[in-house]
Amino acid sequence: NAGVTQTPKFQVLKTGQSMTLQCAQDMNHNSMYWYRQDPGMGLRLIYYSASEGTTDKGEVPNGYNVSRLNKREFSLRLESAAPSQTSVYFCASSPTSGGPPYEQYFGPGTRLTVT
Amino acid sequence: GESVGLHLPTLSVQEGDNSIINCAYSNSASDYFIWYKQESGKGPQFIIDIRSNMDKRQGQRVTVLLNKTVKHLSLQIAATQPGDSAVYFCAEINTGTASKLTFGTGTRLQVTL
Numbered sequence: 001n002a003g004v005t006q007t008p009k010f011q012v013l014k015t016g017q018s019m020t021l022q023c024a025q026d027m028n029h030n031s032m033y034w035y036r037q038d039p040g041m042g043l044r045l046i047y048y049s050a051s052e053g054t055t056d057k058g059e060v061p062n063g064y065n066v067s068r069l070n071k072r073e074f075s076l077r078l079e080s081a082a083p084s085q086t087s088v089y090f091c092a093s094s095p096t097s098g099g100p101p102y103e104q105y106f107g108p109g110t111r112l113t114v115t
Numbered sequence: 116g117e118s119v120g121l122h123l124p125t126l127s128v129q130e131g132d133n134s135i136i137n138c139a140y141s142n143s144a145s146d147y148f149i150w151y152k153q154e155s156g157k158g159p160q161f162i163i164d165i166r167s168n169m170d171k172r173q174g175q176r177v178t179v180l181l182n183k184t185v186k187h188l189s190l191q192i193a194a195t196q197p198g199d200s201a202v203y204f205c206a207e208i209n210t211g212t213a214s215k216l217t218f219g220t221g222t223r224l225q226v227t228l
Contacts, residue, residue, distance in 0.1 A: 042218035090158050
């Protein structure tokens with residue numbers, strides 16, 4: 001099992017450009033999450049999908065959109081990138097949302113720089 | 116708002132010594148905690164978890180202690196090895212409200228030879 005995979009690993013965008021970060025999991029998990037990680041700050045939840053067909057806003061959703069394409073895949077889209085979105089983005093999955101087990105499994109991350 | 120934090124941003128430990136990484140949490144309703152390890156350039160990895168009905172839980176070379184009275188969590192690593200060098204952070208959740216995990220900022224553990 002590959003676990004949680006993310007593409008791309010690195011990306012540089014110019015302000016105003018758009019892009020989609022891809023995430024896939026092969027653990028048959030119901031729930032998937034997108035976080036951003038900034039220096040000196042903990043992981044902050046952008047959006048999550050408790051189950052296929054549902055998505056909900058997290059702590060910092062502004063400037064992002066998500067799509068739960070199917071049970072395996074959960075993408076994050078930046079429609080018009082801003083320098084404030086420079087960060088490392090992590091996708092995670094868990095068997096369920098709001099119920100045990102609560103452990104989340106993380107992908108390797110995408111390092112995004114917006115100039 | 117509710118938050119999870121850490122006392123020390125960087126901890127330097129000699130190889131072979133024991134490491135203790137601390138975490139303070141402010142949400143007294145949190146009843147489940149996880150410690151994650153994040154190596155440079157990688158995603159966080161689960162280390163160990165503990166429920167609030169326990170004071171201590173042991174894994175392989177790691178022990179988590181929970182003091183609910185002072186809302187304090189610690190991760191002890193025995194015989195620290197160079198491979199233990201990473202950022203460690205705790206996460207909490209109030210399972211009764213089906214809330215999401217809240218993550219702390221992390222402590223960097225540096226293992227010196």
